[in-house]
Amino acid sequence: MEVTSSAYGTYSSSSSASTPTASEQTDYITFLQMLTTQMQNQDPLNPMEASDFAVQLATFAGVEQATYTNQLLGAMMSQTGLSDLGNWVGMEARIYGGAYFDGSPVELTPDPALGADEVTLIVRDSNGVIVDNRSIDPEGLSYSWDGTDSSGNPLPDGSYTFEIESKLNGETLDTSPVAAYVEIMEARYEGGATMLVLPGGFYVDSSSVTGLRRPVG
Structure with a gap:
């Protein structure tokens, strides 16, 4: 084993x-x-x-x-x-835990706290350092992150994690992780589970997938 x-x-x-x-x-x-x-x-x-x-x-x-x-x-x-x-290969899986950025926008699915009038997207690199911090539409159900920092400078290829901070009248209601849609490159059986191979060489158990869709565009 x-x-x-x-x-x-x-x-x-x-x-x-x-x-x-x-x-x-x-x-x-x-x-x-x-x-x-x-x-x-x-x-x-x-x-x-x-x-x-x-x-x-x-x-x-x-x-x-x-x-x-x-x-x-x-x-x-x-x-x-x-x-x-x-059937898994070529599909896009909605997962938490981050995504690999390779120059193409990362499709996110933010879920702000109910009633929030201000939502901030927080992006961290693989070391947990905040590299981007931007406001997004509180009513938006999707957001395409372009891979730039707070000043608009392109960030290097690598793995990034996402979270949102929801506020109402300036007071923080909630801070929660954000899921991303990631392309499935390969699927294989490992130890009785279906493991999905994602861009960047990452693996994730199919049981952690919270959504599945065909590639957009």
């Missing part, structure tokens, strides 16, 4: 194959050994009845068929899973 850390948390990964489990293989081999031993040690003067032998052969065939069926079902489930993963 491999443990990997990212800006969005730590997760474990493991791999499995569509081959019989160790338990299935052990049972299969044990059955063969028992049948062979029984045939080798039978009384020559009172050999096994043909009907008994046929029953055991049928049982042997049943075990073999069950093993093959398990392998086939495992392969089918794997193929279905890959198809499901493909």
